[in-house]
Amino acid sequence: MKGKARTPDLYLSIVEHFDAAHFLPRYRGPCRRMHGHTWQVKVTVTPEPDLIIKDGMLIDFKDLKKIVRTALPDHRLINTFRPFFKANPPTAENVALYLAETLRRKLHVKKLLLSEIEVWESEKASAKLVCPILFYENS
Numbered sequence: 128m129k130g131k132a133r134t135p136d137l138y139l140s141i142v143e144h145f146d147a148a149h150f151l152p153r154y155r156g157p158c159r160r161m162h163g164h165t166w167q168v169k170v171t172v173t174p175e176p177d178l179i180i181k182d183g184m185l186i187d188f189k190d191l192k193k194i195v196r197t198a199l200p201d202h203r204l205i206n207t208f209r210p211f212f213k214a215n216p217p218t219a220e221n222v223a224l225y226l227a228e229t230l231r232r233k234l235h236v237k238k239l240l241l242s243e244i245e246v247w248e249s250e251k252a253s254a255k256l257v258c259p260i261l262f263y264e265n266s
C-alpha cells in the first residue's frame with residue numbers, strides 16, 4: 128500500500144526579554160499606577176507549506192531573534208508605544224496580541240507562520256496565544 132510521505136511537524140522557538148513600564152488605567156489595584164517589568168517573550172514558528180528548508184534550518188535562530196527584538200517595546204512605556212495600546216490596555220494578553228500581529232507580517236516574508244507566542248510579565252504569570260491558521264487566511 129502506497130501512502131503519501133508525511134514530514135514531521137517542525138517548530139522553532141526563541142526566548143527574548145525586554146524591560147518596559149506600563150499601567151492599567153481601569154484596573155482597581157496597584158497596577159493602575161505606572162510600574163515596570165522584565166518581560167519575557169517566547170515565539171514559536173513553523174514553516175509555511177512552500178518553504179524550502181536550506182542547510183537544515185527553517186531560519187537562523189540569530190535572524191529570528193533579531194526579527195523579534197525589533198518588535199519589542201524595550202525601555203519604553205508600553206501605553207504610548209503604539210496607537211494599539213491607546214484602545215487596548217497593555218496587559219500581557221494585549222502585548223501578546225500586538226506582537227502576534229506585528230510578527231505575523233515580518234515572519235510571512237521569511238515564509239514562516241507564527242505558531243505560538245507567550246508573554247510573561249513576571250516569572251509566574253504569562254499570556255499565551257496559540258495562533259490558528261485562520262488567523263492568517265482572513266488577513
Ligand SMILES: [Zn+2]
Pocket residue numbers: 149158162163164248
Ligand atoms: Zn504590570
